[in-house]
Amino acid sequence: MALHFALRSSCRSSAPLFNTIINGGKLPVVSRSLTSGLPRSLLLVTPKTVPALLNGPVRQFTATAVRRSAAGNHVAIWSGERALAIGMLGIIPVAIAFPSQAGDALMAIAMVMHQHWGLEAIVTDYVRPILFGNLVPKLAHGLLLVVSVATLGGLFYFIHNDIGIANSIRKIWATQTKA
Incomplete structure (x- = not known):
């Protein structure tokens, strides 16, 4: 109920601005009760003052080429991720x-790269410097790198010192079909 009244009151207080935009610059007749708490600069709304009310100048659109960020070409990285998938x-x-150590190694590298890039996107999106400061995102990326390297190392150890990934999967499927 409180949200309903808050939305209604905010819509009423912004009505002069929207009426002015719609009426082509003509000031609407506004009751004194709606404008009592507003500064004079907001009451004199004209088409020229609308951009200032909307937090600065209106942003211009352009058809020029997109500038690349300093971090690299994200389109190429995204294309590489899709190609790997x-x-x-x-x-x-x-x-x-066809189980073999080479096939297991290729599968391990592909799976770890895929999980690393996916988790890196999650860390980049959700552990932002604006929320956590500069140190925590760097630590999160470092921890992700450590986890990815440890995962790849563990898979290689399993491939070379045990039956391998493919034979493990085949063994699990064989026991599942017997049950």
């Missing part, structure tokens, strides 16, 4: 169908 559609079934 599509490549995994072939790598994983072939590595499982």
Whole structure:
């Protein structure tokens, strides 16, 4: 109920601005009760003062080429991520169908790269410097790198010192079909 009254009162107080925009610059007749708390600069709304009321000048659109960020070409990175994801559609079934250390290594690298890039996007989106300061995002990215390297190292250890990823998956499926 309180939200309803807050929205109604905010709409009423912004009505002069929107009426002025709609009426082509003609000042609307506003009751004194709505304008009692507003500064004089907001009451004199004309088409020229509207951009100042909307927090500065109106942003211009341009058809020129997009400038690349200093961090690199994000389109190429995104394309590489999509290419890896599509490549995994072939790598994983072939590595499982024909188990070998090379296939397991290729599958491990692809899976770790895929999970690293996905988690890196999550960390970049949600652990922002504006929210956590400059140190926490750097620590989060560093921790993600450590986890990715440890995961890849653990998978390589499993591939070279045990039965491997593909044989493990085949063994799990074999026990599931017996049950």
